Amino acid sequence: MTGSGESYPALEASLLSDEAAASARRKWEKTYLDVLGVCCSAEVALVERLLAPLDGVRAVSVVVPSRTVVVEHDPSAVSQSRIVKVLNGAGLEASVRAYGSSGVIGRWPSPYIVACGALLLASSFRWLLPPLQWLALGAACAGAPPMVLRGFAAASRLALDINILMLIAVVGAVALKDYTEAGVIVFLFTTAEWLETLACTKASAGMSSLMSMIPPKAVLAETGEVVNVRDIDVGAVIAVRAGEMVPVDGVVVDGQSEVDERSLTGESYPVPKQPLSEVWAGTLNLDGYIAVRTSALAENSTVAKMERLVEEAQQSKSKTQRLIDSCAKYYTPAVVFLGAGVALLPPLVGARDAERWFRLALVLLVSACPCALVLSTPVATFCALLTAARMGLLVKGGDVLESLGEIKAVAFDKTGTITRGEFTVDIFDVVGHKVQMSQLLYWISSIESKSSHPMAAALVEYAQSKSIEPKPECVAEFRILPGEGIYGEIDGKRIYVGNKRVLARASSCQTAVPERMNGLKGVSIGYVICDGDLVGVFSLSDDCRTGAAEAIRELASMGISSVLLTGDSAEAAVHAQERLGGALEELHSELFPEDKVRLVSAVKARVGPTMMVGDGMNDAPALAMADVGVSMGISGSAAAMETSHATLMSSDILRVPEAVRLGRRARRTIAVNMVSSVAAKVAVLALALAWRPVLWAAVLADVGTCLLVVLNSMLLLGEGGGRRGKEEACRATARSLEMRRSQLAAVSPDAATKSVGKTGGDASKGCHCCHKPIKSPEHSVVINVRVDEQREGPTDATCTPAKNVEVTGLVDASVMPASSSCVSGGGCCSREKTGRNM
Ligand SMILES: Nc1ncnc2c1ncn2[C@@H]1O[C@H](COP(=O)(O)OP(=O)(O)OP(=O)(O)O)[C@@H](O)[C@H]1O
Ligand SMILES: [Mg+2]
Ligand SMILES: [Zn+2]
Structure with missing residues (x-):
């Protein structure tokens, strides 16, 4: 701006720079609002249109399933109450979510619903006193205001939403002098909306538990000053006392403690920390004082990124959802025309029963509301993403979730994935x-x-x-x-x-x-x-990870084959296979990063949708190539984390089959949602054609399926960690004990037994919950590897042809990378094959 300053009139230039300075001076804050009026994706555009033009609002995002609106704004320019007022002006029932509260818990029905229900109940005594029937009309009027408000807001932007369709039905029923029906429609619709909101509570709770993990304040270690986490620079040293959350990602510089990283990894066991250990925001400091030198700004901490991903994942529409949306665009206007046709044409050509045709048209219109169908995917996706995040798997979008459920083969990297990567x-x-x-x-x-x-x-x-x-x-x-x-x-x-x-x-x-x-x-x-x-x-x-063999066997039991892709030597690959009890179907060793890519695409072509699990820099291209690339561990390579489609925050490899299972469940849930929402409409229309058009049944089918879709999707929230049986919990305990011991052993060998004994019972005495001896499956393996002996070449150091190791069958020759299969007749030298020029 300074360079071009002369070409502007002085005043304008100063204005411009003032503006730029003002925007730089602005302090952006995020406000989370519970907006109960958001029921379909239809309201998303409305919310955006209302808030975006406000001065001081930088970003608006709407999370439909949890009815959350996230507004990034400058509180000095536009206050929270102003935002709430604007939303409520359109009947959206907004309120600010208190910090750390879990949303819409224990909400009572609105006075509109109560009044509507009471009047309707009173009107049912009309057989005693006929004038009481007018109370049903009163019921319809009492319950309607929120619908009317939202309907108007939608109509003003030329959108046809559920509120308008329902109002048409109500007006139609009144026109037919069927006041009870009008009252029932309003009551059913408003009650179902309320129930849906209640059902969404669990989803909102999960979402805010994800978002309120970072404490808002932190204590500077040197001065003891309490500051806002947003104001902490990289490199500042902060104090974290026992029982406090770590506020920012960083490295321990002083003190010792144990930290529960459950919020990130989904695994709840204490991880010892001492100087130079990394700690992450949102994890809980269990027992000791630590001073932490921050390594990122609060907004760039891992947990903040996680939060952003879940929010973004909500907005990046998945395949199925896009399909539904594009259909809904044509489907709704088409049915409106059809409805008009049904109501008007038969009487015009002289059909006798005009009222029946009019009712049929109303039933058609109400049934035309695609809201259950439109909700089928996003709600299920949201719940599954939340469950995934809670088990320490960060999935970057609904698309990925759907692909997870289709996986037919998994390619594992060796170092750091199958093995611990602790040499x-x-x-x-x-x-x-x-x-x-x-x-x-x-x-x-x-x-x-x-x-x-x-x-x-x-x-x-x-x-x-x-x-x-x-x-x-x-x-x-x-x-x-x-x-x-x-x-x-x-x-x-x-x-x-x-x-x-x-x-x-x-x-x-x-x-x-x-x-x-x-x-x-x-x-x-x-x-x-x-x-x-x-x-x-x-x-x-390097040793295999605990649970690696089990994870691969579990995948096999799900019909998924596993292959190993490693940059390490063939001997190391075979050794890993032995430790895994021969669980892997193929081994490929001595691979360059590009070989991994080629092999992944070959597996994709041969077996079907393929997942790649890796942690290293050399895995990044292959992760991107796979249908689902999963990077392992928070401390894995940044490149792998960037290019992958999902990140496993913990190093628990058993989460891999769990993730696939979650993907499959999500797909099934979406299918059930879609089929039931369509089936309900078909049933109502069939009933209307075969018997007589019942308007309230059409409304019930519509709002009922909406509710059903939400409830069915909520079942996904129980998946993962929560549904483990006792045996599984036991294995998890054994696993975490062993992990913990290895971590401790790395610090000080004798501390390992002592400290494990303290919290979990001595590992040598067995698991504390079932008292069975703890053994990791990998240490009692059956060796079952067939190495193609003929291909083995001479083994002196300068000329070491790679063994072509095959476990089940031979891999298509075109698939084997030239550098990894050195078929030796004796005169082969690895130098000729692999001596590449940089
Ligand atoms: N920093 C290093 N120091 C010593 N050797 C190395 C180093 N980096 C790579 N190597 C050698 O190169 C080989 C290939 O490395 P690469 O990173 O491609 O695979 P890897 O990580 O060992 O195995 P995987 O692909 O299973 O993770 C290693 O097995 C090792 O022998
Ligand atoms: Mg690696
Ligand atoms: Zn609907």
């Missing part, structure tokens, strides 16, 4: 006499501390355990070689760390790999090359 260094050897151990460890740990690969953490830790501190600032150049390893320059040396591909690429002369590195089972072997010479080798091992 331990088993062997670390210096090769040759060029460098000393301490020198080598210093180089490697410095370079690796720039990498986020799970192996890097293990190597850095190993160096630290030998009292060597990494100095990442001394690394001059750093590069990640996807699927191979890393490259870095330190002290003027050019150093490669990685698998045998790196060895093939970087070493100039063939140095013999130490004897003891050959024939190691189930480990990943790494090489260190300094200026073309092999100077170090190491081996790393």
Whole structure:
């Protein structure tokens, strides 16, 4: 603006900059309103049209199923009460939701409904006193005002909504002098709306429990000053006492505690935290004081992103919903014309029973209301999304949810997904006499501390355990070689760390790999090359996650096949398969990121809709390729989280089959909703044609199916965590105990048994709820792997053809990536096959 200032008259320029400054000065706040008058998607546009033009309103979003309107506004320009007033002016029954309250709990019927019901009841005594029949007309009038208000608001923007259709029916009934029917229609309609609102309470409660997790205030550790969380900068240190929620994402800098991360991961067990541990906003600090250095602004915290996703997911319409919407657009006007035709044409051509035709037209009009059909998808989707969020699965939209239910195959990444991604260094050897151990460890740990690969953490830790501190600032150049390893320059040396591909690429002369590195089972072997010479080798091992075998078996029982895609060696893949008891159907190893993409699309073509579960940077393209890409863990790679369609906040892999089951349930619920809402209309029309048109039955069918659709969708809220049987709960306990022990063991080995004993009973004595011994299935495995021996080549380090490992059947040759199947006749060298130029 400053550059073009001269071309504007001075006054205008200053006005403009004032305006810009004003908008920058504005403090945006979000207000959540319960708006009971939002019943169909039809009202969404109305709400937006009412609020958007107000000065100081930045964004409006409407969440139909929970009847929530979220307004982002500047309270100094437009107050909450002003917004409420505007909405109520259109009869939308809005009120501000108090912070942390759960919405519309325990709401009584409105005075309109009560008056309507009482008058209708009194009018039923007209057989005693005939003038009482006029009370039915009074009942219709008493109950109608909210309908009239909303009907007018809709009509003024030329929309035909349910309120208008119902009013036509009421007026029609009055015209036929059938006052009781008019009263009954109003009473049924308003009561059903009220019941629907009550039913939605649970959904709103779930939604606000998701949104009110972050405390509004935080305490600065240094000064003890209480500040608004919105005003906390990145890098500030805040104090979180026992029993308090963590207000912002960050890293612990002082103190020790246990934190319940249930709100994010869906799993309720204490996670130990000490300096350098990450903590997340919305999690509960159970017992101890911690000081946290914030790593994000409050609005960018993980839980805030989660909240935004659920809100957005509501607005991004799913496939089925779009179909319904586009139909409804033609369907409603078509039926209005049809209704007019039915009412007018027969009398015109001389049919005798004009009143019957008029009634039939009214029945047709009322039945034309597609509101149950329109509600069938969004309410079910919303409930399923909420359930998913509560179990720690963040689904980015209704589309994804529907695809989840269609999954036929799941591709798992190995490191960090099937396995824990917590490597331990088993062997670390210096090769040759060029460098000393301490020198080598210093180089490697410095370079690796720039990498986020799970192996890097293990190597850095190993160096630290030998009292060597990494100095990442001394690394001059750093590069990640996807699927191979890393490259870095330190002290003027050019150093490669990685698998045998790196060895093939970087070493100039063939140095013999130490004897003891050959024939190691189930480990990943790494090489260190300094200026073309092999100077170090190491081996790393990683354990399978608890529940991995169970999850894969559960998927199999649902008719879903699982395959493994890994960038790691074939030996490591086979080892994982052994640990899983041969549960995987196919193994593919030594893959580059692009190979994973190709394999996912091949599985898609061969088996059907495919899910990819992964955590690493090398998984991101494959996650995007899959029908549903699921990234694992809050601490997984950011790239994976970005490109995935869903994120599993916890590391509990058993949530994968649970998610598929939820997707299937959601699909079934939507189908039932749609069929029943159409069937009800068909039944009423058939009744009208075959017997006689009963107006109140048509209204009952309409509002009744609306209510039914809502209630049926609500059943999805009970899915997931809540419906676990005792055995399942037991397994979950065992699982969390074991997870906890491994976390503790990482901190201090003897703390592990002590602390687990404190909260859950000693693991060695068995699960505290059923006293059965705890065992993880992976540790008692049946080995059932067929390795294609003929394809195995010679195994010296510089020429190591990959074994083509097949577990069930052979994969189509076109599917196998060239780099991973090195069919050896003996003269094959991995260098020829994989030595790519960067
Ligand atoms: N930072 C690193 N340090 C040492 N070796 C590495 C590093 N990054 C990658 N590698 C080597 O490259 C191989 C392939 O890495 P990549 O990230 O593609 O797969 P991965 O994460 O190990 O396995 P998965 O695909 O199952 O997650 C690893 O198995 C490892 O041998
Ligand atoms: Mg990985
Ligand atoms: Zn309806």
